[in-house]
Each structure stands twice: as structure tokens, then as C-alpha cells.
Amino acid sequence: MKSMRTLTREWLLLPDQYDRFTRYLRDNGLTTATRLLLGIIVIVMGVCALLNRFSPAGPASTIALFFNSVVVISCFMVGVSWWVFGPTKRRSFGFVVFCDVAVSIAILGDSAPLGRLLSSVIYVLMGIYIAYFHNPKLQIAHLTFSVVMIVVAAQPILFGPERDPALGVSRVLVVVTALLICAYISQIVLAMLSVDASSSDLDPLTGLLNRRGLDRHVEKVLAEFQRQESAALLVIAIDIDRFKTINDVHGHDVGDRIILRVSQRLSAWARADAVVARVGGDEFILAQRLSVPAIGPLLDSIGPAMHSNTDEIPSISSIGIAVRTHKFVAGEERATAFTDMQKVADSAMYESKRLGGGRVHTIVTTANR
Template identity: 90%
Template sequence: MTSQMKSMRTLTREWLALPDQYDRFTRYLRDNGLTTATRLLLGIIVIGLGVCALLNRFSPAGPTSTIALFFNSVVVISCFVVGVSWWVFGPTKRRSFGFVVFCDIAVTISVVGDSSQLARLLTCVIFALIGIYIAYFHNPKLQIAHLTFSVVMIVVAAQPILFGPDRDPALGVSKVLVVVTALVVCAFISQIVLTMLSMDASSSDLDPLTGLLNRRGLDRHVEKVLAEFQRQESAALLVIAIDIDRFKTINDVHGHDVGDRIILRVAQRLSAWAHADAVVARVGGDEFILAQRLSVPAIGPMLDSIGPAMHSNTDEIPSTSSIGIAVRTHKLTAGEERATAFTDMQKVADSAMYESKRLGGGRVHTIVTTASR
């Protein structure tokens, strides 16, 4: 029994330590061509909630007071605006957090506005849908905050049926248990599915620790970047090699758990720095490769920004990385295969990275290839 309890405590700690899933899951959606479909689906869901709130105005169980009708209108309009903006502007991590907060507030307003006791509890079921979204796109801490807030709102919604003039405690308790069970089960089943996907990633194109592409995934997905580079007239191709400095020492001194957290930190910073259409991969224990195209005028600002983006003096366990960059502005020549061109660029980036390491690490070294190369 004691060993089982320890196992549960360890499992809980590991779950709470999971990083935010946004970059990882959105990259998975993008690499599998599901980004547009996901944006469309989420927009439809939010607008659908607005339609439900609008229809609720015409129900005897819906909002009746002037204040309730006002807030119902706010929810309806906000749902339509958020749904359309999800299609037009697309999500970012910050917008995604805001989306969760908006949904919780909108559901809360709808719950408070309902005049029917059972309708209030029924509306609380929407909290379960928000929990599913959090499980896939964000972190366990946000999930716990959402679940706590949702349970409080469910209890508030149940007050009239539990303690009001027409109270029915048995019915109220049973309905509260049903809604809370749906809320918790949906959240944790989604988490289990996500964990299973992560486990399956070890045999796919994804690195199971970081969610980035692995070496096989890199070889498959870089073809699209090369094709776009060849097609765009004034484009440059960047291939970046990154290696964490003195990583073996970090593992020996602080342990492999800290080493894994540093790898995750580098992966997240690299993903945040890269353009949305970049291909980012973890190709070794502490080695990363990035390939992306960009306009020639953007080369300088991008190269200047990568060093500060990858390093921070406020890290609990400081680390630095040696960064090597290969830049190519000339197109592939007749008969030059894309796979071979990328391999050559990767070798140049590796050489630049080793030069950064030779100079002491924590540096960025760039090599521009020429047409005669």
C-alpha cells in the first residue's frame, strides 16, 4: 500500500511538472496539416455557444432581469467576435490563455443569468469542454485552476436547488455529482489520451521528450521548406545547429531530471523564436536543428535575435548553447537534389556551431554559402 501511495505521489508530481503543451501540440497539428481545420472547428464551437446563449433569451428558463439580459448580450456578441477572430487572426499562446479565461467568464455569466435551477447546472457542463481544450493545449496547473473554479461555480449554481424555497437536496446533490464527474472525467481522459499520443511519438516523427521532430521527422518535413525556398524569388534559407554547452557536466552535477528540463527549455525557446513555418528538430541528446526560409532583408534582425532569445541570466540552472548558422541565398542549381543540398547546409551549420564551441560556447557563428560552393 505504501509503495502504491509513493507511486501515486510520484505520478502526480510528474504530471504537475509537465510543461505547457501549446507549442508542442500546435506544431503537431501544423506538421499534420490540421491547423486550419482546428481553427475552423474552435471558431464554430465558440460561435455555437453564442447561438445557444442567443436562443436562451427566448426561453422561459433564460435570463429575465435587465442585468441578466445585458450580460447575455455581452456573451452573445463576444462569442461571435472571438469565433471570427479565431479564423481571421489565428491563435498564439497568449491568445489561447485569454481564450480559456474568456470561456470560463462567458459560461459563468450564462450560469448566473439562467432563471431555471436545472438549466444553471446543465450550462456548467460546458466547463468540461474547456477542460478538454486545456488538456491538449496547456499545462496541468492551468487545468487545476480551471477545475477548481468550475467546481466552485457548480456549487454556486446548485445553491437554489439545494437551499432555496423550492429546494430538492437529493436532486441537487445528484445533479452536482453528475456535472462534476463529467468535468473531471473529460479532463483526465483527455490527459490520458495525450499521454498515450506522447508515448506513441517515440515510434513516429516526433521526439517524445520535447515534441519536436526527431531526425526521421526532420528528413521528411524539411522538403517543404526547401520547396518554398526554391519557389520564392527573394528568399534565403537558414539552417541552424544548436548544441547545449557542457551538457554532460550538467547531467553529472544536477542529475538527468534537470538535464531533461534544460533540453525542454531550449526546445521551447527555439520553437518560440522560429517562424511558424520553420522545421525544428531534436536530432541528438542535446543537439537541435532548425531549417526555415525568410526574406533576405530579414536575415540580419533574425541572426541578431537568436542569441538573446536562447539565453537568460535568470534561469534557475543557467546554461548556454553554441549556435552555428548556415545561410544560403542562391537557388538550387540544375541537377542539385534537395536532400543533398540540405545535408550540405547542415554540415556547414555544424561547422559553424563547432567554431562557436571552440571559442568558449554561448556564441553565435554564421557562415554564408556562395553559389560556387
């Protein structure tokens, strides 16, 4: 059985869940419903803040009224933008920060002590959101911030003129316990989804597609390539150089962190509609289509995007790229053509290794190949 220290370390090393979970939602047709629900939640927060202005327990001072107005307007703007523009990883991080700040302003502007603690329950919802969409480090920051704000919110009932310490402490314990337990339960559910993913389309370590998932999802890329005029199809093979030596010298925990680092950099570099998969221990495949004029700049950018001189434990990868600009012809099986392109990309990648590793080698396929 693993020690608590080992489990905690493994938990802290979990990657950001945004790409994995949004992919899960997309594959199950839940993206629109989720966007709608999150937008409604933020707008309801704004409505609650607006109604609070008309309560005797609501904001009384000019400053409190000003910040209340800022929260109301911001909630409506963020809620509508969530519907119109849709989420990205950066917007999702901003959403977490915005909600924590907005809830804190609403809490501090409430003159009713118990009302403050009731509003603190929204921190619980944000903890659940972070558990599914983001990483443990953000969760720890959120939980720490939330507990501090809950204690601050309880100051009037703990030490104010009409203090009731017993009631205040009990309510603080209820809210903090709910905050921690809901985050923990959400993490368990996420772990169960990860176990399920390991036997389906996703790689459990990186959240990328596995080989089965690659074969199932690449058809959309191939269809878009066939439909779009003046489009190119790229298949990229990446292999971490001397990965066995890294594992032998530094241990498998470090090896896993390097795999995560490579997967995150590859996902960040790729277009949003690309298909990215981990197909082996340290092997990755990417397929995407793009316009022909964009090929050169994109190929020039992948090497710098994948390597950094500031890494604590450096690693380099050999990169092989197969480029196809001619469309599929009658009778040509797309799946077979994609398999052939993977072989070409692998050949280019092994050529990069033969030349010393840490290089990018490109092969352009021709119509009669």
C-alpha cells in the same frame, strides 16, 4: 512502478501541447476542420445564450440581460474570428479564458437551478480542449475555477427557498465527476499519441520533430527558398554547453526541464514556417528561409532569445548558423545540400564551443562551396 508523487511531478512538467498538437493536426490535414468546429462551438454557445433570453428561466434583471448580451455578441465575434484569423498559442489561451468567463456569466444569469448545472457541462468540453492543446498547470487552474463555479451555481438548489439538497448534491457530483474523468481520459489519449509520436516524426519530450521528422518536413522549407526571390536559407545548430555536468550535478529531471526550456525558446524565436527538431540529447536543428535584409536583425536576436540571467538553473548554448543565399542549381540534390548545410552549421557551433560556449558563430556558404 513509479509512485503517484513521481507521476504527478512528471505530469506537471509536461510542456504546453499547442505546437505539438497543431502540428499533428496540420500533418493529418485536420487544421481547417478543427478551426471550423471550434468556431461553430463558440457560435452555438452564443445562440444558446440568445435563446435563453426568451425563456421564463432566463436572465430577468437588467444587469443579467446586459451580461447576456455581452456573451452573445462576444461569442459570435470570437467564433467568426476563429475562422478568419486562425488560432495562435496566445489566442488559444485567450479562447480558454473567454469560454470559462462566458460560461460563468451564462450560468449566473440563469434563474433555473437545474439549468445552471446543465450549462456547467460546457466546462467539461473546455477541459478536453486544454488537455490536447495546453499544459497541466492551465488544466489545474481551469478545473479549480470550474469546480468553484459549479458549487456557486448549485447554491439556489442547495440553500434557496425551493431547496432540494439531495438533488443538488447528486447533480454537482455528476457534473464534477464528468469534468474530472473527461480531463483524465483526454490526458490518457494524449499520452498514447505521444507514445506513437516517439516512433514516428516527433520527439516525445519536447514535441519537436525528431531527426526522421526533420528529413521529411524540411523539403517544404527548401522548396519555398528556391521559389522566393531574394531569399536566404538558414540552418541553425544548437548544443547545450556542459549538459553532462548539469545532469551529473542536478539530476536528469533538471536536465529534461532545461531541454524543454531551450526547445520552447527556440520555437518562440523561430518563424511560424520554420522546421525545428531535436536531433540528439541536447542538440537542436532549425531550418528556415527569410528575406536577405532580415538576416542581420534575426541573427542578432537569437543569442538574447536563448539565454536569460533570471533562470533558476542557468544554462548556455553554443549556436552555429549556416547561411545560403544562392539557389539550388540543376543537378543539385536538395537533401544532399541540406545535409551539407547541417555540417556547416555544426562546424560553426563547434567553433562557438571552442571560443568558450554561449556564443553565436555564423558561416555564409558560397556558390562554389
